[in-house]
Amino acid sequence: MISTGDQVDIVIWDSQENSLLTSEAEKSTLMSGVEVGPDGAIFVPYVNKVYIRGLTPAAARTRVQEQLIQIAPSAQVQLKLTQGRTNSVELVGGVAAPGAYQMPSRNYKVLSLIADGGGIQPSLRNPRVRLIRGGATYEISASQLLESGARNTLLRPGDTVIVEQDDHSFTALGASGKEDLIYFPKDDLAAMEAISLMGGLTDFRADPKGVLVLREYRVKHLRSDGSAPRMQQVVFSFDLTSADGLFAAKKFLINPGDTVLATESPITSTQTVFGLVGTVFGLTRQASTLSNL
Known part of the structure; x- marks a missing residue:
């Protein structure tokens, strides 16, 4: 499709004697680099404006020729389209061939552009696609884009x-297999899935009754009418020894920036105290033994 800013090269052939369009020596006239104006028209001598925006090159050639036939019945027209910079889109980031791409038609879509760019690089983690248009930004995950x-x-x-x-990402802390910053592998991540990414709860250390999710809301998201959180800092607790707690952890979604804390079992603390007491008694016995030597 022809758009504003595109350029067309027009060759007009006319074998008629005393033609207004050609000379006796040359039976053709070249109009090179004629730009489609903001109103969608080009200027053709003796015809004035010819509106070709939105047409295919073949349809534009026919329209120009129909206009010329009124003054030169034997005129024939050739038309070649060169798409302008204003008819292009930019593809940036994690594709095989980023750059500027000309729009082949009005039906050019985001996935077609990504395909023309060689597709999304497989090394990207949970890839996302952002569209920037006129100062506004729209974002979606690649998986959602492909599904819908x-x-x-x-x-x-x-x-x-x-x-x-x-x-x-979220932060994993406490009695789990991993204490680290963990990136989301997909858009929606439940608390139970987060625990799995943490390597699960550590045997003999973790307290399955005390898995905490620490969350800090932005001030602009707080509400006093009960429709949203009232406090900026909130702690959610899950008891994984109960059915209710297990199902709740499967449904509760982790927010980016959350901290998931696997608390330690009270038994672990008791064992630590006994261990320290045992160490003291051991040192005392060793000291007594040495004094008797």
Whole structure:
């Protein structure tokens, strides 16, 4: 499709004697680099404006020729399209071939652009796709984009599409297999899945009755009417020894920035105290033995 800013090269052939369009020596006239104006028209001598925006090159050639036939019945037209910079979109980030791409038609969509760029790099973690248009930004995960055709948006000239990996993470602490910053492998992550990513609860150390999720809300999200959290800092507790606690942990979603804390069992603390007492008695007995030598 022809858009504003595109350029067309037009060759007009006319074998008629005393033609207004050609000379006796040359039976053709070249109009090179004629730009489609903001109103969607090009200027053709003796015809004035010809509106070709939204047409295919073949349809535009036919329209120009129909206009010329009124003054030169034997005129024939050739038309070649060169798409302008204003009819392109940018593809940035985690694809094989980022860069500027010309829009081949009005039906050019986000997934088509990504495919033309060689597809999403397989090394990206939970890749996300961002569309920047006129100062507004729209974001979706690549998996959701692939699953829903309705979200595969039509592109407009000047759009920028960015493909990048998801940097959302939570912090794992306490009596678990891993204490680290853990990135989300997918969009929605339940508390039970987070515990699995942490390596589970440590045997003999962790207290399955005390798995905590520490969350800090932004001030703008707080509400006093009960429709949203009232306090900025909130602690959620899960008892994994009960059925209710297990099912709740499977449904409760972790937010980016949360801290998941596996608390230690009270028995562990008791064992630590006994261990210290045992060490003291051991040192005392050893000291007594040495004094008797």
